[in-house]
Amino acid sequence: MAAERALRTAAPHELLDAVRRVLLEQYAAESVELFLADYSLTLLQPVSVLPHTLEPVSVRSSPAGRAFGAQQPFVETLGEGQARIHLPVTVRGDRLGVLSVTVPDGGHVEECLAELAEIAEVLGHEVIVAERDTDLYMQARRKDRLTLAAEMQWQLLPGRSCARPEYELGAQLEPAYAIFGDNFDWSLTADHLMLYVTNGMGEGIEASLLTNLAINALRNARRAGLSIADQAALADQAVYAHYRGRCYLSVLMLGFELATGRARVVDAGSPRLLRLRGGVVEPVRFEEQLPLGMFEETDYVAQEFQVEPGDRLIFVSDGVYAVASPEGEPYGDTALTRAIQATRLLPAAEVPRAVLRELTGHRGRPVPDDDALVVCLDWRGR
Secondary structure, three states: OOOHHHHHHHHHHHHHHHHHHHHHHHOOOOOOEEEEEEEOOOOEEEEEOOOOOOOOOEEEHHHHHHOOOOOOOEEEEEOOEEEEEEEEEEEOOOEEEEEEEEEEEOOOHHHHHHHHHHHHHHHHHHHHHOOOOOOOOHHHHHHOOOOOHHHHHHHOOOOOOEOOOOOOEEEEEEOOOOOOOEEEEEOOOOEEEEEEEEEEOOOOOHHHHHHHHHHHHHHHHOOOOOOHHHHHHHHHHHHHHHOOOOEEEEEEEEEEOOOOOEEEEEEEEEOOEEEEEEEEEEOOOOOOOOOOOOOOOOOOOOOEEEEEOOOOEEEOHHHHOOEEOOOEEEEEHHHHHHHHHHHOOOOOOOOHHHHHHHHHHHHHHOOOOOEEEEEEEEOOOO
């Protein structure tokens, strides 16, 4: 494919120029623009340099946003013999943004949709690789300046969504541009999915440093092939060795067998889990163990958990369930149940943002006092 060759030989900061040239030559494209989703998942930010600077477009109320939300190409008829094709730019379920291509509308637009969608997918893969060598795409994603703590947290995350035949995952943090210590992490092998949902302690840089230490300790143990209980123990030792119990970190850890849906779980603190099964939402309780780093040489024991095809699991931090309304009423399981029911028809990648919008309405003000984390896992099984 000419586009793939052009993208792989282009300089990291020139991917858009490379794909423009190919689409101009092969599809008579009249304009080509790349938009990346901002950190709050509310805007699609243009990746461009002068003289091609564009305004951001809304994720919820624009043709490009429609393609992003539905994860399907959307054709916008412009009149005067033109059509604009909006193509989701997605890598293994991680929704990066949208490629918008304006072409002559000669009644043959539908015929080239599959080819253009493939080009958009290749572009997404190249953007991920290019981010190692240029700040262009990360800069384009931000509508506001990130705090230093937030910069550290976003760099620690694996992505915001992920899809495989056995499951779909979506996650979101709030406030996106000023998060402190909440975090999520996941990793896939041929047979297992490992998922961590973390509720960090403290504020600002200190909270981010604590979470960075714990997550990297968990990854170090995981990559050494240790069991989930031993992963928790090693991370506990790392955090305690540095903070001596002054700071600690709550984490819910789950290791799923892809073939059976069996999971081993370590519940070390406050993140909560609710399950939607057969139209019914219910909290899932585990035996709570000590947060990581609270005491020296804590032993952790894994519990068994079974997930069934069709289950939706929603994980939330205390910045969700403990948030109070202006009248002092906590959000709690009742409101969470309503939010989960209201979003049951949305794909997993859309659910966290939708639940956080519900939370903003309950809170009565746009800026939260604490981090809020929502992770959604839709289980299909094999």
